[in-house]
Amino acid sequence: MDATDPELHAQLDALAEALRARGLRLATAESCTGGLIAAACTARPGSSHWFERGFVSYSNAAKTELLGVPAGLIEAEGAVSEPVARAMAEGALRHSAADLALAVTGIAGPGGARPGKPVGTVWLAWAWHRAGVPCSEALHLQWPGDRRAVREATLHEALARALGWALAQPLPAGKAPAAATCAEPNPGDTATAAAAAALTAPVALLAGRFTPAEQAFWAEALQAELATLDPPWRLVSEPAQGPAEAIRLAFVANPPPGALAGLPALAAVQSLWAGVDRLLADPSLPADLPLARMVDPAMSAAMAETAVWAVLALQRGFFDYAAQQRAALWNPLPQRRADETTVLLLGLGQMGAAVARALAPLGHRLLGWRRSAEAPRPAGLPPSLRLLPGEAGLRASLAEADLVINLLPLTPATQGFFDAARLAQMRPGAALIHLARGAQVVEPDLLAALDTGRLRHAVLDVFATEPLPAGHPFWRHPRVTVLPHAAALTDPRSAARIAAANAQALTEGRPLAHRVDRLRGY
16 A cells, blocks of 8 residues: 555545545455555544444454354355455444444455456445444455555555445435335434435436546535535435436446446436547447536636647647757757647537637637538637638648647547548648547558658547557657647536536426537537
8 A cells, every 4th residue: 555645545535524524434344455444544644533443354263253254154155255245344334333334355366366266356345224224235346466456456446435335325414324224214213314315316326437536536526516406416336326226317437338228217418528429339328318418618728728738839849849858959940930820620619619719819820620611600719710611621721731639529420530531631741739539540540641751740639549558659759749638637526517507407307408419429
């Protein structure tokens, strides 16, 4: 465990705040992690307010003696199994004063592998009480890497699951039994009624490919906004927490295909990212299911900053100077003015308009392209930007532009947009600033154009395969600047407000803002 790991600190901060705000306490029962989770929690100042105790039950005998796990269960199922993980969590809950108990059992390696249970196999379980009835959930994990990697990955996952559970508990703070059984609410007293109301609130699912820290950050931001709605919504991170048949809205960030299958009450999907092409390609999503994309002014502002940086760096030769520095070469280059530089914007939506407005005061000659000549001029464009419509306009603008900024959405029409033929239409010596979607560039064709000098440089933020493989030629190409898909990261705080507004619209039966036109693909 790296005590300086910012991701770990972010998780612990979020977990501590969520538990303390609700008056809840945590216990742990650890086997393969050997107290790592408890150590991380107790290393944080003030953890005595929310961390109750930890059990290290490394041996099978310890699992039985400390936690009451039946020896026969361990013999029948094996120590690394779902039933034993659940029994450990329930035992830690029973032998503590905690509201939530986490349990971990696994094979961290390098030895210990068994048939069907290779090194890296981990079972994680968490247990809690509802009106005295123990409830538990379990998760099977399979981690790559060595012993340290397995243990640290399990630590992060355990903290993320604890945070997800805590955020799903009702506010205000207090230990509120939610039901007489795990499934049915019992409104017998005020605390139970409040918890039952939380369980009957509209339910939203957070689904995506997040790191544990990202999951925690998003969950906290979304739950804070959802709690202000009328009625408040409840956020879950697993369909089973909903339960699945209660989930009406999904907040998603590049979820794997099929992640939203089996949700019969799902009424809408809100993307937390600007691009929705992968969602549209998921055959498990009904064709008539409303889908909203993320249109966030904060993201547009960040994209404009990146575009301005790239334009100025290319205009003034700053990438060339960086190469000269690596070669210890002192060679001032001719200085080109902004009003001598033509910049073409492909994609004139909110992000494209924000980029155009940011560039206009600098004096560049601005061009914009759109497919249709009949459609009205897009809103928000500076008067200095000249529009060239249609295929003829595209050819003319590519031939004129010194710098081409791509912000087009990914659709069937823009798949492989920058192929050899399109790149040959660009002005000799032009540069490409590619900030849209990786599949729009035919990478071998771009490399060929750079190798021959047809294009002088490419600033690339998105790629056909991400992360970009270590052996990819782009990494070492002298005419390529690589960004790790970071030109405009979604800010969970501002995006959560936008997403919550669509949750309220769904509650009130109003149309979703920024609903995707499935025929157009954006």
